[in-house]
Amino acid sequence: MKIPRNEHFLYFFAFLLALGLRLFALGSAPLSDFEADWALQSFDLARNISLIPDAQPGYVLPTTALFFLFQDANFTARLLPALAGSLLIFAPYGFRRQLGQKAALILAFGLAIDPGLVTLSRLAGGPMPAIAFTVLALALFAAPGGSRGTRGAWGGIAAGMALLSGAATISGALGLGIAYGAARWTGLLAGSAETAETETAQNPARGSLPKRKITLFFGAGTVLLAGTLFFLYPQGLLSWAATLDAYLALWQQGSDIPAGRLAAALFFYAILPLIFGVAGAARGWLKKRAPERALSLWFLAALLLPLLMPGRQVGDIAWALLPLWALAALELARYTRCDEQPLPGIGLAGGIFALMTIIWLTIAALDFATPQSLPRYYIVVIASLLIGALGTLLVAVSWSVKAARAGLVWGVSAGLIIYTLAAMFGASQVRANTPQEWWWPAPTPKHADLVSDTLADLGLVQSGRTDSLDVISLVDTPSMRWSLRNIEGVVYANAITMDTALPVVIAHPNNPLPPIWEQLYRGQDFGWQQSPGWETALPPNVINWLINRNAPVVTDAIVIWARLDLFPSGTINPPEGVEDINVDEALPAP
16 A cells, blocks of 8 residues: 555644644643552652552553653653553554545544543543553554564564553453454454455565564563563562452442443543444444444443443543544545535535534523523524525535535534534643543542642741741642652641641641640631532533533632741740640651
8 A cells, every 4th residue: 555645744743733732731730639649659669669559560660760860740740641642643554454544544633632532641640551552552463564573563562561551451452352252253354354365365565464473572571671660660560460450440449430421421522423433333334344343343342341340430431432433534534525516515514514603602602590591592503403404405406415415524523623622622721630521530639739839938938948848737648749749847647636836737627726726827728629519420500511611519628727937927925835746647758
């Protein structure tokens, strides 16, 4: 297959687009408990604290190297998933023989802008490295042409990194295995196997798989070297061995996320691939096309597994987004050209896009406070849909069915692309790490940056340094430890009984200071973490959430108590009996 030079440029442009969307303001949002738990393991290893990481050495150990070489920051904690998510864009290039050049390009751009994939690429410790390296390994094995040894080497490296990427790799491999078994059982692969044998006989370089020994050698070498960070941390292999246990634990622990929210996330965040993917799957089954049938089986398996898993998260359906986008790309590729009278199709597409804009603005203008006005808005929406259907029918009758069909697809696609971009920017940038966006594991941080700035100011007053302050914290969560990681003088405790008042105390509102301290401190409460305030699949007011992302939120607050002498002109007169400090079950700072 001869690849035009402009196709290479388009893939490179899709990669740059994906990289920019994933790296822009990557460190602006504070780390949640989920992210901080992973980042703290890398932080401790970078400080030569001996520990056995959790079952994702493919994230922990490279991030340890980043912390050691650069800085332990939010940006570097999220850098590896962002780079892995960007490399995922090259995977469709390896499947262009199976999908076709147009569909593969559409798939690359779809993966670049998908809201769920972009958001998960900005999640420290998330499933994106497992997804990206697994699919890249499969793409290298399936890619036509090229040196068998080179493809085997790079495929082995990608497979090795996938094996080190935690329980998400097992989840994805299980979905692929179920789909493959179902395809073989139904005989869907028989025709594909015969075609592959024919191509291999006609052109051995094109149809042959990579050399197995080279793949195994580089795969094992990657597990050994990356899994120990070049033998600096041999305990990484122990954490890799616990991957299966980590996956099985997901089937034993519960989750407060209902299964319906995962299905709803597909509808609200991936409506474009959902519409055209379902259409492509239906066409594939009706016309008995093996690629569409196999992809639809993969989609169903990848969707059902997280729906059934008790320890589910919304991000677990990311595996289902890949075959869904592939099905949508195959369907959209059929409408990239309209040789018969393109102008009517273009005009219809513009009209459909305008009507979709009117519908969206009408929904956005809904006044939920006055229910009697809602029928007026419903009339506008229904009228817009009828006008769109009538316009499509007129083009089909006056010109051709192909022109009408192409115009309808172009117009709907344009409107849904704008919606997808808006949802992507909202989830990854505007409302990053907030409970209003479903891709972020709860609880999410709220005013962590403000807390850090406040403690830095207090440190300047006490010691003249922003990283030195005597603090005792009764709040011991991963996100708190991450926020205070570089402050000297931090002590964590489950309970305190003090006779000497430390300069700063961090506590929950339900943990008041001892009465003897009330005249020595001033306190300020901060919203520390927030979680979704609804237990059902959808928020109470779905339309209001869809337009404005307004939904109930439960906030967990903390109080920072600062001693009076840390304020300008502040002095303290210790009450009688205040002499020394006793900390019950105190834990040293990491």
